[in-house]
Amino acid sequence: MSSFHFYPFAIQASKVVFATTVLINLFLVYLTLTHTKQITGAYKYMIILFAFVGILFTFMKATLHPYLHSHNAGLMFFSLESDWGQIKAVEVAIMVYTGVYSAMISLVAIQFVFRYWTLFCDKKLVYFTTRKCIVWFIYVFLIGMGWGFMIYLCARPDDYTSNYMRASLLDTYGMDVERTVGFFVVAYNADQSTRWRNVAFIAAMLIDLMIQYVIVIYCGVTINQKMHEKLVNFSVPHRRLQEQLFRTLVLQITVPSIIFHLPLVPVLCAPLFNLRLDFESGIIYCLLSLYPSIDSVILMTVVHDYRHKITKLND
16 A cells, blocks of 8 residues: 555644635625626526525535545545544534535526526426525535435444454554444445445435536537527527526536546445445545636636626736
């Protein structure tokens, strides 16, 4: 095993990323509230909501220090050195952290639905402009709660998983498994029979990701195929704005998917193949903490209202 370990760097980097995310996202919120004349209504509030969810996500990353480690048929999701105090508080915080991550993905899917209905089903926009918008808060809440409950019900450590991970945890991080707060998944028992409770956790995470991406892909492909035909009757400024917002959404899902979400899939699936490996897969979670900042930078770079104001500030 290599003597180099990534996790000490990850702990320090998460604090820098948090500070950067706060600055970028608060700047985005300021511009959205005061200097974007064309972005109004429900979409404006979705941008602001996503910015604050991103700040919460990186705050939890910087204080909870969640990390992943892959070992053969096992996967550990644990806190390296939490600032949250009591063990129960750390467990709950890890559950909430996974829920916030899933909430961010579902919020992107909701934005695609909003753009799709704006162009093709404007009568359904009542679900964004009236009290019926509560349905989206319920959707995001249920997705987040689902991740939290699945990790609690299906990935809580037991004697077998603790013993399975004990040596790897001690050798790599110098941590005693009995004093480590986190959740362990091991796909197979010692006799190679399947541990269905742990496998159910992996399956649930993958299915949820797939559902969000099906929504995104369906709405994205349909918009791309029919947008120009639909926008022909709109004014030039409005047409340009709709095209910019669509490009923004495409980049907001494509870039994070390549850098963050898709690399998570083989990490989740690795225990099923019982590969002989000992790997700090937590590097992916360090990349995930960059997600909110990159998302905001994409928006401010592509949409003219933001670019124009930033250019004026630099003059």
